[in-house]
Amino acid sequence: MLIFILLYLALTIVRPQDYMPGLTGLPILSVVLLLAFFSWLLSSAKTFAAPQFMILPVFLLAMMMSQVAAGWAGGALEVLSAFGPTMIAFFVLATVTANSPRRIATTFAVFVLCACVLALHGVDQSLNGIGWTGVGMAEDGRIQYVGIFNDPNDLGLLFAAVLPMACFLSGRGGFLRRIFWLAAAGLLLYGVYLTNSRGAFLAVLAIGGAYVWYKRGIVTAGILGSVGLVAMQLLSSRMQELDADESSAAGRVDAWYEGLHMFLSHPLFGVGAGNFTEYNYLTAHNSFVLVLAETGFFGFITWLAFVGYGFWMMLKVLRSPPQPAAEGVVGAWADERTLALTLLLSQLGLFAAAFFLSRSYTVVMYLLIAVLVGYYVGVRKRYPSLPSFSLAEGWWRWIPIALGSIFALFVIVEVLMHTS
Template sequence: MFLFMQLYLVLVLIRPQDYPEWENIGIPVLPIVLLIAFLFWLPSRNKDLSAPQFILLPAFLVTLMLSQVANGWTGGALVQLSTFGPGILAFLVLSQVATEQKRVISVMALIVVCSAVLSFHGIQQVANGIGWTGVGLSQETRIQYVGIFNDPNDLGLLFIMALPMAMFLSARGGLLGLRRLFWWSGGGLLMYGIYLTSSRGALLALIAVFGVWIWRRRGALTAMLLGAVALGGIMMLPTRMGEIDASESSAAGRVDAWYSGFEMFIAHPLFGIGPGNFADNNFNLTAHNSFVLVLAEVGIFGYTIWLAFVCYGFMMMSAILRHEPELSGEAEAADWQRDQSLAMTLLLAQAGFFTAAFFLSRSYVILLYLLAALVLGHYTGVRQRYPSLPRYELSRDLLRWPAVALGSIIGLYILVKILLVTS
């Protein structure tokens, strides 16, 4: 079961099925491998489906389907089931099989290695103008890959997510220091890959990752000061990476798209305009913001559910970092320290992912739900080992999430209005 999920991860990230010489075979390899993993997991007795995410994610799928029906396309409900359903299966299985420390670490290692391969592909593109996939540079300057990573921003999103994992793995010694050197090299490839994507969202996400890390170690004030210095330095760069300005044409277009998203939400507040319909209502331009995209396309119901799903991941990792269980012996203390290090790594990965996703329309991508599955899997495993860790129940938070959703909508709307004025 775990082996098939690892194979599924490789197929999602490396994507050999999308290479020109393979794509005409006609065998849906990815769904088949996922289905096999699910069928192996199905008879397992060690199921724990008590976490709120196991209610929220299917509920979000139902909302996606209802949104299509509410907008006059009944057949769209089946389309959403077929397109978003596999993501739920992947989340379900991975979150259940990756509960042990060694499995969480194994998945992280797999993500880092696959991401480094994609970065190496980008280096080959820069050197030769084309990679082994047959794909060349985007806009003649930015690296890209095949399939779901054919946008440089998506590559940057993956590299940002994998970077904290590489740093965690590099902290583990052994093999005369060769293991540390290997993961340091992987982290270096990811950093260089981020640079080669020329993704400003990824660069801001990189600042966020280091900012959260410094905040956890040195406090919020130090993190904010260093973050401001880093942002100021980046804005002085004489390249596309330095064009982080609300008045710059690309940034201004994003702000306009965000405002259009609010207009769509106001016109269809309950179920939105329907998944996948944002560009059709905005001159073929997407939202460039994962939060605005959900709000506009699925309305207040879908947005509240999706936001709760996202927030629980942050809350769970923060709970592990705050928790102080009773420990007996050095071995258990070392084990708990490793659990906390994993939680910190996953917190940083989420911070990087959602900072970048704030400037991209990536609300429904599989990468998000694989990361969320790994987060939940780690939390479930830690709670099994330390039952004193707080348990989250959706029934206790039924009033919290509508209030949080409303507050975030108001805050985002105020931000958009300020950016419109300053641009």
């Protein structure tokens, strides 16, 4: 099961089936995922000990219902076909990584190495104008890849999200291993630079700021964050245009405005998953607005809970360590906290970039959260005093959180509309 799901992860990111002539058109991803799924079905290690295992199928149902409510019953089957594999991959990968921290480290290595392949492809593009896939640079001089990473912003999002994993791996093993993973981290940062993605730059800044905040406090994080923002503006011409009046930013704000009004006109089930551009010429450019507009309050509250529980779980590990005398040695718990911090930073980077991109349904997001969920299931087995999360006890909390989030989105858009 581990081999199959890690192979699926690698094929999802590197995507040789999208550019190698001998593999084009072959259902490689589907076959590998089916093998992983059947191995999961036969395994006795299946787990459902986290609320995300229940929330994700409900979110799939919300997407399907949004299509039915929009007047196209056949669209529900299309949603099932498109998102069903992502849900299967989530269940399998979460189960695999729940077994041990060592498997999580192995998964980190696959994430980082595959992302480095894409970064090297970007370096090839920047030097020669075209990469080994046959794909050239974007018209504005930014690197791109194939398949789901043909947008420079998607590449930047991936590089930023796996950067904490590379840093984590650099802290394990001997000198040569440390140098190797630090070099990988440097390559990922260079990849972010080549994408020239403002969302990715801000994600890296958020990751660094959160890490410094955790280690040195909010004042130091604020000072270094300000310095980092100035440095990024010097490095990137697009970061210098980080203003609501700039045409690209203004288009995003307009799309957010339209998305919120789609929600107001279809508050319960939205305009239908995948239908945003039927109502606006641009996509939402915000993962939260996209879910809210397309699936309504029902879909938004389930998606927000799915994402929010992940942050909550990692914060519990970081803030509520068990007593070492009762449950293990101090060093072992320190390792657990380092893993939790890595996963928290990765998710933070992912959503810092996703706040400016329409990536609510992208498979990479769900694979990363699967690792996070698997880790928490595993750490609770090792440290039973950590709290469990149950929808039966805490589902109602997500109603005011969702309402508050929607209100915040309206306030943000209103402020930006009046300052642009």
